[in-house]
Amino acid sequence: MSYAGHMLDTYPRDFNVEAGVLATTMDALIECAQACTADADADLSEQNVAELVKCIRLCLDCADVCAATVRVASRQTEYDAGVTRPLLEACAATCKSCGDECEHHAQRHEHCRVCAEACRRCEQACRELLAAMLGWRRASSTVARRRPTAGGWSTCSLGRTFPRRLDWRAELSGLRTRCSRDCGGAWPVRAPWRRPPRAWPSD
Secondary structure, eight states: OOHHHHHHHTOSSOOSSOHHHHHHHHHHHHHHHHHHHHHHHHHHTSTTGGGGHHHHHHHHHHHHHHHHHHHHHHOOTTOOHHHHHHHHHHHHHHHHHHHHHHHHTTTTOHHHHHHHHHHHHHHHHHHHHHHHHHHHHHHHHHHHHTOOOTTOEEEOTTSOEEESSOSHHHHHHTBSSOOOTTOTTOOOBSSOOOOOOSSOOOO
């Protein structure tokens, strides 16, 4: 396990994404930054350095972007997806451009081939972390929409889930009587069940 993984294991709070995906992305970012820095230096030592100017520029850009992204991704306290997500998107795009350019020189220069592989791996890791962040956001928004009331959640005789403390909801859902907290889910029904609104009005 890398130091990134070890550090995440010691983090005292919960993560906003799966720790394994985050650790893999951080490792890929660190390795890509190093590979791009080394490749730019190796390009400068080649006889045909004039042909590698674009490659050098992209490698330096990619190294800087990866370094900035891994620093921000390492900070999970008071996490703000609005900051991390654009950085990951920019990093994935930069890695793709750098990887494409390095592949143009891969047959002639082995260091460009190695750098291209690092860029591809980092691009994929960034996209996987973005997908994980999107999945977490959808799950959290679903939970927020289904905010339980003080009575918690219960299941009626139709197998539908409702807040236990019903007042206006009893009429809306077609229940004959107002439900109590210990109804046990056996609620008499007088009309077909209708879906409650997405957002529960405040009590």
